Amino acid sequence: VLVVDDGSTDETVAIAEALGAIVVRHATNRGYGGALQTIFSTARGMGVEELVIIDADGQHDPGEILRLLSELRAGKDAVFPAAGSASAFGAYGRRAIEAVYQSDVSTGSDILTLVHDHHLKVAGAEREGAQTREPRYRGRRIAVVVPAYNEEELIGEVLDGIPDYVAKVYAVNDGSSDRTGEIIEDYARRDPRVVPIHHSPNRGPGAAVISGYSRALSDGIDVVATMDGDGQMDPQYLSKFLDPIIDGKCDFTLGNRLGSPEYRGRMSKWRFFGNAMLTFLTKIASGYWSMMDPQNGYTAISRRALESIDFKDMYPRYGYLNDRLVRLNIHGFRIQNIAHPAKYGNEKSSIKYGRYIVRVSNLLLRTFLRRLKMKYVILSFHPLVLFYLFGSILSAIGVVGGAITLWEKLVWGYPVLFVHGALSMLAFMMGVMFLSFAMLFDMVAERQGYGWY
Structure with a gap:
């Protein structure tokens, strides 16, 4: 062997x-x-x-x-x-x-x-191309991964809209309880490009994307796009996601819906706040400070990036979007925002931002620490790690010290508000300063293309 x-x-x-x-x-x-x-x-x-x-x-x-x-x-x-x-x-x-x-x-x-x-x-096989020629886009083999869960009303519309230049469509039925799986199988019988993948039970959208990525690598695909099965992502914009990768400008493209007034107008104030908070936390965790819409499932990724990021143990639920960005940044891959409008119909969002932010924050903290360790300690070294460390310690000391000072003054009546309060405020301000410099260094590293792919 x-x-x-x-x-x-x-x-x-x-x-x-x-x-x-x-x-x-x-x-x-x-x-x-x-x-x-x-x-x-x-x-x-x-x-x-x-x-x-x-x-x-x-x-x-x-x-x-x-x-x-x-x-x-x-x-x-x-x-x-x-x-x-x-x-x-x-x-x-x-x-x-x-x-x-x-x-x-x-x-x-x-x-x-x-x-x-x-x-x-x-x-066992005739020569490829003897009867038909596989589709190409600018000489590259393109695949689209379509994760779908209970999307019987919309999955057909999505599959119908896939451009003719796409070589493979990995339609992943993620344990649906409706007719989504049957519809995918029907399309697979009529269109040889459609490859049905079935999960049972439901594993989450991240697991569905992982299954699609695995098949794409096995089939030698050059660029793999993801497009949710809820019909919100217009397939006619797919070429905009592919061109920067094929031109060598980046290895990952990410959709940006925030430029669409209709998209922003459909969001409640609470959801807009939750989305903005999650975007900011993802920027800190991933190191992609120019990234605009991390919760967007419309993406494309190069083969070499897929082969590098060890995607098979990505977070299986919605947090995979954030986890994937961190893995890309660790390896120094460039990303690019792609503006596109959001399509709306009968789809319903299943994300509850209150619980979702709490659940994903833990993931973001863990991936943030992993990124600092891998990118700025093990694979290389950058002093921003120390700035993050000292900034976190001093900020925590300032907050705890301030709380103790208020307790001493208001509960025990000790006249220590000025001295202890000033020291706590000084520690907190120094911590914020260290954290600000750490983020600044991280932004500079992103702009300088701090990678080794």
Whole structure:
């Protein structure tokens, strides 16, 4: 068993070696294509006669290996379970190994085309493009993840509006109790781009997006967008989310509805206050001070960012929007706001901002501390960590000291209001000053592109 570790930072290598596998390590992540090149060059160097490739993401059944080898030994040079897949899952004989070794391939589709060009004997799939050509946008494979929970009235409208240049639509039925799952399955039968994914029971929108991201990476998608199944996000604006990523200006685009007077007008004062508070807390936690609308589910992300941020353990509920931003900032990825209007119809928001802010605040605090530790201590160092530390301590001393001073004066009657009060106020003001400088340094780091991707 040969395992190619593509720059993992977890225990992948240790586990594979403990199970007896031969491990070839990449010091840095080279992507799926780099891993394929290592596999075929290593297999050729070892004199391998038969090679079976199976991805490590759990999408393929190891029980298929015997069937693949059986077809290969029936006189074939390569066996592909499916055409049009980015995955190289399949079996390869000596002639196929030699052909792929001498070429630059990055997906299973590339390999399928290559072996046909070499007139090798192939089983299981016809050459991609012989009858149809997969959609592209500016030469890139685009996918849209559509999480949906009880959206039977709106999911059809969303799927109908997906642009023709989208290669895959991962429609995730997140444990719906209505006909959402049936409608998605019906669309999948009529449109080969639609890939139905079903959760049971409901796991939350974050878990739905994680499932979509996992399939997109497995299928070799270049840019993955997310678009909620409630119909609020107009698909005609999708290209605006894709262009900055394809042009190399950023790796993540985030929708901004706050420029829409209709959107602001539909918000109650309480919800507007809650949204503003949550936005401010997310800016502090994520370090993206220019970000405008963090609770917006209309986004797009590059493949290299997905491969870097370890998204599979993201927060599974609505807080995933905030958690994802923190993970992107830790790795220094640039983001860009994309203005778009909000569409309204019969959809209803399920977010209760009072309880939601309290619940997400704990997540934001934990992710904020993780970001400081990873980005400004472990991966690099920046003195703003000390400013945040001293600022928090001094501010806390000032608040506690002020409370004690008032207790001494009002309850016990001690004449200490001026001295103790002045010292408490001084500590509090110094703490606020330290925190302000810490935030300023964080803003400067964002503008200077303080990253290493």
